[in-house]
Amino acid sequence: AAACAEKLWESPTKLPAIPLVYISGEEMTRYAASLMMKHWIEPHVDTSAWEFFDLSCKARDVSNDKVLHDAVAAGAQLKAIFKEPTITPTAQQMAEFKLTKALPSPNGAMRRGWNGVTISRDTIHIEGIELGFKKPVLFERHAVGGEYGAGWREISKGRLITTFFPDDENAEPLIVDARRLSDSRNVAVVYHNPLDNVETLADHFFRRCLDANVTPYVVTKKTVFKWQEPFWAIHKEVFDAKYRHQFQERGLVPDGQLQHLISDAATMQIIRWTRGNFGMAAHNYDGDMLTDEVAQVHRSPGFITSNLVGKADDGSLIKEFEASHGTVADLWRAHLRGEPTSFNPLGMAEAMMGAISHAAHLRAGAGGELEVKDAYDKFVQSLRKALHNTFRYGQGTWDMAGKDAGLTTEAFIHKVGWRLGR
Ligand code: NAD
Incomplete structure (x- = not known):
């Protein structure tokens, strides 16, 4: 009970305003994100410097997609972006939302506008709770090229x-x-595979594997798809030149030889290597498929992050943080019918925390405001702990705690807010 009563975050003033881009979407995730903002963020953080963009179908339709272009432009400038799931309308949704024209997926515009290099997808872990992988799995999916641009x-x-x-x-x-x-x-x-940014991808990948203490694998089907050889070769050059000794010293790559995995073998290893502790880098489409498999093994897409990483002309990283799931339309319909729901907000929470952290780190880098960065780091740690403790104390959402003990969408978000220190 003592642990439950502890407030994790106390501060006489709100954290100072730092700029970031907030993109809102649709349905259940929009509703839950607004509750998360109200109960977790707004009581503790001055959000007056945040720039908000509404990427709901209706707002895109009415503005002739100006909102999408404005959001991409603001993201390129501020470099820290949180995005709720959005809808790319089907013919049926066009009728449902009374849209006047078909709207393309916003992702392409974002990947181009932010010089997308990789989509990083990592398993989320809660200490003391067993999910699919025991230790972290990291993934880099090349953000450009391949079948998508065919x-x-x-x-x-x-x-x-x-x-x-x-x-x-x-x-x-x-x-x-x-x-x-x-x-x-x-x-x-x-189709073609652009290669100029693969070196940046490789650097990002190896750096992250070192930080997380996991073994890196580069995944391609280059034995048969010969055009995939350069993707591997660039990774190997970067590894040999900059990272080999560090991975060897830590025993993560004992013989100092970067390992390649054929993509079909990777699909099997993802199911077998449930101890985790590995990272994979892959082409765009392979990465799309393999990360869905990682999400399934790790229980659900709610337990995996999805961050688009781009590189600005000045070398700084543009990062967009989102959950890997969609707008959770079925729960939204249940909510509209007045039924209780239990949305697991962990993926969106990690995205919000990631965007806030990145914004604070960019700001500290630019103006040397280390205290601001440290304060934000502490806040994010406290929020993560409030979330994890709520799961650990058996007060999780239905997917974790079962329908009897588990909390509804609203009760869970309130409980975390209370634990954080309202
Ligand atoms: P979805 O991910 O929204 O839901 C799939 C299933 O998983 C549903 O049964 C849902 O209830 C459940 N689920 C997913 N996340 C959950 C969570 N955090 N807590 C509890 N349950 C969860 O996928 P969908 O139903 O195929 O798509 C719904 C809409 O989302 C579609 O209109 C689609 O276009 C859009 N979408 C957007 C993105 C994005 O913006 N990145 C990604 C995928 C789908």
Whole structure:
């Protein structure tokens, strides 16, 4: 009882205002995030420097997507972004929200606007509670290129030639591929993997693996997909030049040889290596698939982070923090019907805390305001502890504590707020 009564955060004044971008979305996650702001953040943090953008379908539709462009521009400037899940409307949702036009996924605009390098996805752990992986699993998913940016046409019988025309006018065009198509129906696809930012990705990956004390693996299918060789080769160069000794000294890579994993083997190891303590870096689409598998093994997407990391021209990192799940539409419908719900806010909470921490660290770097950074670090630690303790004391959401002992969406958020120190 003593532990329960302890207030984790006490401060005579609110934490000073630091700028960050807050992007709101839709449905259950929007509702829960507004409660989290009200009970966890606003009582303790001066949010007057935060810039808020509404990326609900309706607001995007009404503004002709100006809100998306404004949010991307503000993110590029402030470099610390929290994003709630949003909806990319289907035809059915277009009718439901009475939209006048189809809206593209906002992710592409964000990845381009923030020079996306990697989407980092890590397992979330609560000490004393066993989830899928015992120790951390880190993941880097290349944020650009591959199948997502493909151009394609359905075509018939004939000759197909893919030609590259260099920007240098003196250089000759180059035939990338030439083939004869003998089927009467074919789909031809062209995509490319940009490689300029892979070195930054590799640095980010190895640094994070060292910090977390885990063994790094680079995942590709380069044995068959030969064009994936450079992704591996760049990682290996960076590893050999800068990280080999540190990983060797710590016994994380005992022979000093960076390990490569074939992507199909990686799908099996993710299920087998439930002790955790490993990191993987992969191409965009492989990363998408493999991180979903990591999320499933680790119980649910609620227990995994999703952070887009980009690099600004001045070398500083632009970071966007979000939960890996969607807007949890089914719970929102139940809530609208007046039924009790139990949304697990941990993924969104980690995203909020990540954005706040990054904003404080950027600010400390810029103006040397170390006390501000330290105060924010302490606040974030206290909030994380309030969340974890609430789970540990058996007062978690239904997915963790069961429907009898577990708390509803609102009761859980209140309980954490109270434990933090309202
Ligand atoms: P979802 O992740 O919202 O929900 C899938 C299932 O998991 C649901 O049964 C939901 O109740 C449950 N669930 C997920 N997170 C939970 C949590 N934290 N606590 C308790 N239960 C949780 O996926 P969906 O239902 O396929 O998609 C709903 C909407 O979200 C769609 O319109 C989709 O476009 C959007 N979406 C957005 C993003 C994003 O913005 N990053 C990602 C995925 C889906």
